[in-house]
Amino acid sequence: MIEALNIHKRFDDLKALDDASFKLNDGEVVCIVGPSGSGKSTLCRALCGLEKIDSGKIIYDEKAIDFNNTNDAKIVHQKTGFVFQHFNLFPHLTVLDNLTLGYLQNKKGSKEEAKALAVELLNRVGINDKLDAYPGNLSGGQKQRVAIARSLMLKPKYLLMDEPTSALDPEMVKEVLDVMKDLAQSGMTMLIVTHEMHFASHIAKRIIFMDEGKIIEEASAFDFFNHPKSDRLKQFLSKMLY
Ligand SMILES: Nc1ncnc2c1ncn2[C@@H]1O[C@H](COP(=O)(O)OP(=O)(O)OP(=O)(O)O)[C@@H](O)[C@H]1O
Ligand SMILES: [Mg+2]
Secondary structure: OEEEEEEEEEEOOEEEEEEEEEEEOOOOEEEEEOOOOOOHHHHHHHHOOOOOOOEEEEEEOOEEOOOOOHHHHHHHHHHEEEEOOOOOOOOOOOHHHHHHHHHHHOOOOOHHHHHHHHHHHHHHOOOHHHOOOOHHHOOHHHHHHHHHHHHOOOOOOEEEEEOOOOOOOHHHHHHHHHHHHHHHHOOOEEEEEOOOHHHHHHHOOEEEEEEOOEEEEEEEHHHHHHOOOOHHHHHHHHOOOO
16 A cells, blocks of 8 residues: 655645545556646656655555665666656667666566566557567557556555646557556556546546545545535546546
């Protein structure tokens, strides 16, 4: 289980996270939605140690994590795969090398084992024919599927995704959402920041609504859309097309 407890994060006067707490239970898929600037990415970045928090606790499997401690940071990175809006693939490396780099750096196995796993994962995301291609020669949807395959190389227990489809052309969104659906159905524990409301309503066990750094409401997917409680969420949903 991943837990965030009373997280506060300021950028000067701006409260990016204001007493945010939530839990991600093993085997659960939770989506985070909310308006632009509400703190969703900051929360994701805090959970992977890319953003230092001012106060509060981040707990992975009952262990409070101090990202200043390299051992703690290592624990998080071994347990968790991260996928961001802008792929972050290395442009000078082939798809295969993008996938195997972290595996080999972490001494998880031999080059042959790394390649076999990479091929298996690329098969899973439907692009096993792109092993030797460079990211620059892939479509956005293909790049993101490579990024997802890469995030699975260390066999993570958790997958954290921050708007994995929002930089994609509309016709490529579905191929990435399908891969995410497949992962969810395989039992992967996932936290997904998304603007895809229709997708969230189908895939999420719970949905969290953030605004102004706060977690305003948390509900089952059904209740979230059919029985929103707070005025802020009602207003947000009324402006959404889904
Ligand atoms: N490095 C930074 N320095 C200063 N302010 C920042 C920084 N990162 C984020 N912020 C601010 O913190 C607030 C929360 O930003 P965040 O990126 O978490 O929002 P978000 O919910 O992910 O928005 P979006 O849906 O547009 O991605 C915003 O007001 C943003 O401008
Ligand atoms: Mg964001």
